Amino acid sequence: MLEVVCPWHAPIWSSLTSQTQHAHAYLFSGLPGVGKRRFANAFAAFLLCDTPEHAMACGHCRACLLREAGSHPDLLLLEPEEEGKAIRVDAVRQLVDFIGQTAQQGGRKVIVLHPAEAMNQNAANALLKSLEEPTRDTFLLLVSDQPSRLLATIRSRCRVQTLAAPSQADALDWLATAVPELQAEQHQALLIMSGGAPLRALELHQLDAIAMRQQVVADIKALIKQERSPSQVSDAWSKYPLELLLDWFCSWTLDLLKLHTGAQPVASNQDMDKVLGYVVRFPTAGQLMDWQGWLLAHRAMVQGKANLNRGLFVEALLIEWKKLLEKR
Template sequence: MIGLPWLEAAGRQLRDQYRQQRLPHGLLIVGGSGLGADRLIQWLEGVLLCQHPDRAPCGQCHSCNLRLAGNHGDLLHLQPEGKGQQIKVGAVRELVSFSQGKAQYGQNQVVLVQQAERLNLAAANALLKVLEEPPAGTYMLLQSADPARLLPTIRSRLQWFRCPAPPVAEGQSWLEGQGVEQAAAELALALADHQPCNALMLATEDFMSRRQRCLELLRGQIERPSPNLEVLTGLLEQEPAQVLSIWRPWLADAARLAQAGTSVPLRNTDQADALQSLVGRYPTAALWLRLYDAVEQLRIQVEADNNLNWQLLLEQFWLSIPREIRRTA
């Protein structure tokens, strides 16, 4: 099966729909890799292309071997051209041409559009025409962790299938089964917003060390505001998205503490004492919300533009922290 216990029932449901000829030819799979959406999709592709439908995906037939080797003529993947990039209309024209052909191996044709929310307007409109009259024998799979960004007309043409999230206890049990210690599993799962596959990537000594350094620097700038930019050298060597993904939930925790007090649950459970100390010193929730909003705006810019000047943006944010503190005082 899929290899992720919280997705096994979902996989069986999709396979049963296919065997009963009830699987829609246009399917929007909602979820990201953190929940294992990529694993579910790979498995479903196997179901749709396997030459032994009664035990698909068998993993042994010629079609399965081609798929597993990444060389299946009846399978087409579309995705953004690069980090922060869009899916352009030329790629969708390739999809249209592909879908008008016939299956080479006697089963179906499968098209997967990954990160479908990144379709630009021209590409989305071109895809819409295909979805309005899906070719027989072709299954159109769209994956998105942010379906609200899709055109409403595309959303309405597809049947939605949401990747289920596991209960916390199941996610933690799975992480421990991957060799993660209990305390580390609890923390990683909280940091990953209870998405186990992402949590597994966070539960490494290397990431936790980098996280600790990022938080120490931010906490230091808030405790002892300084115009010194030399301390940012280490941050400039890290992936911008990762730095922001560390700061964002930490600042959100601080804002929640300022608004609701110590009874509020935190994602950064290991930072409770440090957060409570800082919020005790700066109890105004507006400060923490403004800092959170600034980091969120940075995240949006980083996601949208692969060529931005990360050093300049980081320095501007760093120097804004003392101003925001003075504004609150």
């Protein structure tokens, strides 16, 4: 499969591929779902291609055919053995050995490492040595959602390229083409839930996130009206992704803070505008900040794959949410 960059990254792609010399290490960073992986894979294909055409891998030379078959000997894809797990030092030692080998096709060697922030401390230190002693015609492409989690010494030895999200209009146009069966308001809802990242919006569509979100909002309303208990709602959400639930609560809390300070007159989360307009009357700004801190701390734990009891955690989340409604 020929890798194609997302259209909103075309100017950066044009600038990068027009250069006659390339850095030995790149760090492609940006929000999840903006197309960093596509960009890195397309760049790897471009670097390995024998006869690039129009600043893209040709797709039909021997190097391209080997890569598309997943058998190019001079391309190494390095990622966790399981999603959400760490990249360990043994994997990076494999990378170091790969760097030390002669290119089997007689050209360049390319390593794509994703997500770079998944490296544990030992793995990061092992990688640093390779960055300090670059090998000719060997290119390391790091992809990261959270570059701040990387060692500063690793970041400083890479050419950092931020890949931003597109404008809302461009993102909606892309989604309309990618999922034409949805209505315009559904595209808008997915884009809001994804934080403006179109590929993440597409993933959410595949998770049926719109229906999930509708049920979550209905359950929140029932919880506030005391028609359902935190335990009952927790059971109903047993299969909903924790990161997604926490993202939604964080977004609602940001709306509450903006409403409380008068920074915005209505909630940006339109499906929760009435609920948030009601909730904001009760907590102080300090209580909202404390609640936001609780959410962010626990979101970091979930992202770090902490061993949480899911049912108890979601129930605690809902109990803390209800506390915002207590009269002080």
